[in-house]
Amino acid sequence: MGVNLTRSNKETVKHSDVLFLAVKPHIIPFILDEIGADVQARHIVVSCAAGVTISSVEKKLMAFQPAPKVIRCMTNTPVVVREGATVYAMGTHALVEDGQLLEQLMSSVGFCTEVEEDLIDAVTGLSGSGPAYAFMALDALADGGVKMGLPRRLAVRLGAQALLGAAKMLLDSEQHPCQLKDNVCSPGGATIHALHFLESGGFRSLLINAVEAS
Secondary structure, three states: OOOOOOOOHHHHHHOOOEEEEOOOHHHHHHHHHHHHHHOOOOOEEEEOOOOOOHHHHHHHHOOOOOOOEEEEEEOOHHHHHOOEEEEEEEOOOOOHHHHHHHHHHHHOOEEEEEOOHHHHHHHHHHHHOHHHHHHHHHHHHHHHHHHOOOOHHHHHHHHHHHHHHHHHHHHHHOOOHHHHHHHHOOOOOHHHHHHHHHHHOOHHHHHHHHHHHO
């Protein structure tokens, strides 16, 4: 696969130009203490840790060099199937070409765009955690199918295809989600009755609250 593995973070720094810090937030300070002395001017340090600010990473690294190039990003698990959603924000000393390189790398595994850092926490709750919301919704849809008599495997496949198709329709058409939703609902039909049931259970509010909580 062209991937070199090592058990040493310091060894990784030595042989890399772009350093992705993809660990839990509370681990970041320990990683920076470990590799800080080995980070050079050529390195781009990309923090993927939720809630960890650019300034906090820069402050740690400035104990070792005056102008560390730091970029903060938030991505999600669908990068493994090249359908990820990634945003990034530039640090004080990061160059335009550093951002362009990161965008090139992350665009190879999905959608990628630059944002202001103060938007990244909101992105974390939306697209960062979003796949988990989708998987939970899919599991519930499949349970509904099984309850109505469908085999589990078929129910999961149909639910997944429905979500995939809906997402593709939205991205390809660039129509508002409500317009596409309305297109499915015929007067007095099954879908509008189902949506009424979802609305009565606070479906929209639950999703909004989930994004806020994350």
